[in-house]
Amino acid sequence: MGYDFKSIEKKWQKYWSDNKVFKVDIDKSKPKYYVLDMFPYPSGAGLHVGHPLGYIASDIYARYKRQKGYNVLHPMGYDAYGLPAEQYAIQTGTHPAVTTEKNIKRYREQLDKIGFSFDWDREVRTNDPKYFKWTQWTFIQLFKSWYNKKTDKAEPIDKLIKEFGKNGNKNIEAATTQEDIFTAGQWNAMSEKEQQDILMNYRIAYLSETMVNWCPALGTVLANDEVKDGLSERGGHPVERKKMKQWLLRISAYAQRLLDGLEKIDWTDSLKEIQRNWIGRSEGASVFFPVKNHDEKIEIFTTRPDTLWGATFMVLAPEHELVEKITTPEQKEKVEKYVQWAKNRSERERMAEVKNVTGEFTGAYGINPLTGDELPIWIADYVLSGYGTGAIMAVPAHDSRDFAFAKHFNLPIIQVVIKEGEEPTDPSTWEESYDSKEGVLINSGFITGMKVKDAIKAVIKKIEEMGIGKGTVNYRLRDAIFSRQRYWGEPFPIYYKNGIPYPLDESELPLELPEVDSFLPTEDGEPPLARAKNWKTKEGYPLETNTMPGFAGSSGYYLRYMDPHNDKEYFSREAVEYWRNVDLYLGGDEHGTGHLIYARFWNKFLYDLGLAVEDEPFMKLINQGKIQGRSSFVYRIQGTNKFVSYNLRKQYKTQALHVDINLVDGDVLDLEGFRNWLPEYKDAEFILEDGKYICGHEVEKMSKSKHNVQNPDDLIDRYGADTLRLYEMFLGPLDQDKPWDTKGIEGVFRFLKRLWKLYFDENDNLIVTDEKATDTELKVLHKLIKKIEHDIENFSFNTGVSAFMIAVNELSDLKSHKKEILEPLAITLSSYAPHIAEELWSALGHENSITYAPFPKWEEKYLKENTFTYPVSFNGKTRFKLELPADLSKEEIEKAALEAKESQKWLEGKTVRKVIVVPKRIINIVVS
RNA sequence: GCCCGGAUGGUGGAAUUGGUAGACACGUUGGACUUAAAAUCCAAUGGCCAUUGCGGCCGUGCGGGUUCAAGUCCCGCUCCGGGUACCA
Structure with a gap:
């Protein structure tokens, strides 16, 4: 029978599950360790070999930590809300909950077959009311909080309301969009609506009319990180800018x-x-520029206040609120046209045309508050309304965008910064601007002669003294748009009374999704929830019809795992004080x-x-690389149904077509299988080489359409989970992308079979003896233990696998069948290949799982070498090897090397200049 | 454009961080066992030259440099992958 992985793996998976071997509880007698995999979305396609890569690595680490005496929290669950199930629902009418449930089941089956040590009793799903109750609860807390800049933390909004009632908002420093100052008297005189509107400017979860990324195809808005190159990340649909009322999270605070x-x-x-x-933190200054013949002032943001003397014009974003006010009658028509044009451009158009310089003169002039110069005010869409103040002073000599704009519209360019030691040149002859912060100021009033860095400080000080501006810091990070016009997500625990949003009472949670007759938006463009009958509170107030985005449920799941069944609170104090945060987090860097x-x-x-x-939340994070597919190709002669083998394809006009990798074995095509694969190939003819059809291959993304998807189930069926686990680790460094090549899996499979043979003979008799191990055997073992410990701790799992191979090869050569060696070997291997390790462990007479067997300790005394084989080089070139006792002194080594008979040939007629001896490393003899 | 990674045999990759380049595998070739195949085992396997023996030369994307010694450090490129994109 030999190594019968099928029965072994089934047996131990059942044992683990029946005995809840991986269940953990708070155990204050042990140190905790929290190993987490990124929350998976259970897609309908199931797992391919790329998905478990990180799970295998984290599982090895979790198992290793258990053997090192840690109490390991290693949970798994599902990020169950997501667009695919909802899109499927729209197409077929199947409720997304049904699809999701089905997918989770399939996902779980696949995971179970790989032998992970998850504590499944802690499973959470974002669409489970018991779970999303706490997502909704957190939202209410966000709604009821504001960000106090004085204490630099979120605080209850009630405290703020009290302060407003006492002193108004003049003493408040908050992350807010509230600009107007009001007194306590004004506050107390306000209507409920007015008060709530003001509070909305302070809440961390707030409702606001903002520009959003609207994706018509998906019928929803998207967060900035969900848009890539002007297209939706999911599905690749065009995205437009649109002004809409949305929930946002004040993450910018x-x-x-x-x-x-x-x-x-x-x-x-x-x-x-x-x-x-x-x-995107950037330090700079905001400066107020008066507008000529107006009371208005334009606030600009610049990171280069030192270049104020080089400003020759100003630019406002087309959406800037002052555009309308300051535009002169003569320019009105042109400006309006431009604003209209800019507004109607899609995000993608705007991005694609970045290099095209466009803009329009408003006819107005700003006044440089330091120099008194009049600067023409332009509008242009290279200035973004959402960043800084949506207005800039343009310094064409020292900013490449301003430079391009000035060149295009023939605006003046003044040089104010120069590289030290150089002479000024005429900027109108320049090919590009000088953007560098290295240099000295010229033509700049009191800062002339200063270095840029000092000048920046000096100018900020000056403008602050003058009261015309101040040093500020800007961040690129925007508040996160938190509502989606979709069905399949958490409902907001919000209702509207007289149009004012209020949170539900916490006792009303969880607020579950209503039934709807269709998952599409309503005819008037309302989100799907608007279709629900009775989508209102028991008092009859309408409930919010938006739902939360995908990241709502995945933002706090690691905390819920600490105490997943708690129905009184998110998680208990006791649990969080014990588990604290995630020690090791594994997942892709696309997040x-x-x-x-x-x-x-x-x-x-x-x-x-x-x-x-x-x-x-996540102390250490490792990004696993992606596993790429290895596609196979056949070459069809154009216009025929004839296929030519790879090396002969050049003789014909051919078309390369993807072929299912399951029909290819080592680039050789299964002709019969190919004919049966698709009806169109039924009568395919082939031009062979050496009687075979050789396929071409290429490394590309693993995907269904490329027919290169390798699914783990097939491999487990053929080789077993332990082989799959080892092979995925063996492929290469965890964090690197690497192509999948099924061929190599044979190597690790052979390794496990060889390992098996150390313990059993051909007739499945245990051949492990109690004989005393030799020094050589002990050296093999302890070298291995040391290496495995080091490699696991450094997440170098690929070299770990080869260390096992080396040890087993050596032990096989030594015909070693001793318990003293083989028992620790099984423990050492058990994190990588847990099923076979359990089987061997139990064959050796143990009744408990190997899971908690202490990891063996390596001892220096077994690793000692008596001799060392020195590579002897002459002028850096290795010429021969010399075995010497390990404890020789440098002088003795040098002497031995010079006297060695192989050395004579290289020393002949030469003078020894120098001998470098690095004990236990190298001997290098320099001659000339 | 800017910011990160990376480039080592036919392939995946190793190299204790400046010290024997190519560990461990795959693949290939040859051999053993077998009626045969599978499985298993043994041997060879970076390139070139020599092969009568030793052996020699070249070699970690390219060009320089530092060093007794460079895949590893420094300078200058090329190519590939990823992130980001008018962020003032």
Whole structure:
């Protein structure tokens, strides 16, 4: 029978599940360790081999940590809301809950076959009312909170209301869109509606009329991170800018904390960089420019206040509120036309035409508050309404965009910064602007001669003294649009009374989705929930018809895992104080600007509320690379049904067609299988080479349409889960993208069969003995333990697998069948290949699972080498090898090397200049 | 454009962080076992030259440099992948 993986894996999977081997509870006698995989969306297509890659790695780590004595929390669940199930519902009428349930079932079956050590008792699903109750609850807290800049945290809105009643808002420093100052008297005199409108400007979850990314094809708005290149990330549909009333989360209030938090977490530099760019902090100054013959002032933002003397014009975003007021009658028509044109352009058009310079003169002039110069005010869509103040001073000499604009419209260019030691030149002859912050100021009043950095500080100080501006920091990070005009998501716990939104009482939660007759928007463009009958509170007030976006449910799930069945609170104090936060988080880096920002924000908010106990949710994060597909191709001679083998294809005019990789074995096509694959190939003819049809191949994305999807079930069927686990790890470094090549899996399968043979003979008799192990055997074992420990801790799983192979090869050569060696070997292997390890463990007479067997300790004494084989080089070139006792001194080594008979040939007629000896490394003899 | 990664045999990849380049596998070739195949085992396998023996030369995308010694460090490129995109 030999290594019968099928029965072994079935047996142990059942054992783990029946005995709840991986169930964990709070155990204060042990240190905790929290290993988490990114929340999967259960898609209808099921898993392909790329999906479990991260799960296998995290599972190895979780199992290893258990053996190192940690109490390991390793849960799994489902991010169950999502567009695919809803799109399917629209097409077929099948309720998304039904589709989702079905997909989850399939997903679970696939996961179970791989032998993961999840504590399934902690499973959560975002569409489960017991779960989303707390998503809704958090939303209510966000609604009832404001961000106090003085304490730098979220605080209850009630406190703010009291303060308004006492002192108005003059003493409040908040993250807010409220600009007008009011007194307590004014506040108390306001109507309920007026008060609520003002509070809305402070709430962290707030309703606002803003420009949104509207995707007509999906019938919903999208968050910034859900739009890529002007198209929706899901489905690739065009996205427009549209002004709509939407729920938003005031994540911008947390921009600085999100930035600072990156310093203390162990993520890859590239991911931190992605987040830093997304947050986009820039320091500069805001300066007020009076408008000639108007009372209005234009506030501009600049990172280069030192270049104020180089400003030659101003530019407003077409949407800027002052455009209408300041435009002169003569320019009115042109300006209106431009504004209209800019407004109607789609996001994609705008982005595609970035290099085209467009704009219009308003006829108005701004006044440079430092120089008194009059600057023509233009509008142009290269200035964005959403960033800074939507207005700039243009310094064409030192900003490439202003430069292009000035060139195009023939506006003056004045140089005010120069590289040290250079002479000024005429900017009108320049090919490009000088944007660098390196340099010295010229033609700039009191800052002339200063270095840029000092000049910036000096100007900020000056404008602050003059009261015409101040140093400010701007962030690119925008508030997150939090409502979707879709059905399949969490309903908002919000109702409207006289048009004013109010949160439901917490006792009303969870608010479940209503039944609807169709999953499409209504005829008047209302979201699907508007179709529901009786979508109102028991008092009869209408409920919010938007639903929450995908990231709502996935932003706090790691906290819920700590205490998933708690129906009184999100999670208990006790649970969060024990589990705290995620120690190791594994997933793809495509979540850099989405989930990973939102979850950090969500966590910080809960931290401010005193619920979360750590202000960063994910301490260490590893991005697993993607597994790419390896596509196979056949070459059809154009216009025929004849296929020519790869190496002969050049002789014909051919067309390369994807062929199902299951019909190809080592690039050789299964001709019969191919003919039966699709009806059109039934009568296919072939031109063979050496009697075979050789296919071409290419590495590309794994996808159904490319017929290169490898699904794990087939491989498990043929080789078993342990082989699959080992092979996925063996493919290469975890964080690198790598192509999938099924061929190599044979190698790890052979390894497991060889391993098996260390324990059993051909007749399945256990051949493990109690004989004392030799030093050589012990060295093999301890070398392995040391290496595996090191590799797991460094997430170098691929080299770990080869270490196992080396050890098993060596033990096979030694014909080693000793328990003293083979028992620790089984434990060491058990995190990688848990099924076979359990089987071996039980064959060795153990009755408990290997899961909690302590990880063996390696000992230095077994690793000692008596001799070392030195590579001896001459002038850096290795010439021969010399075995010497390991404990020789440098001088003795040098002597031995020079005296070795192989050395003579290289020393002949040469002078020894120098001998470099690095003990246990190398000997290098320099001759000339 | 800007910001990150990366480039090592026919293939996936290793290399204790400056110290024997190509571990471990796949593939290929040859051999053993077998009536045969599968499975298994053994051997060879970076390139070129030599092969009568030793052996020699070249070699980690390209060009320079530092060093006794460079895949690894520095400078300058090329190509590939990812992120971002008028963010003032």
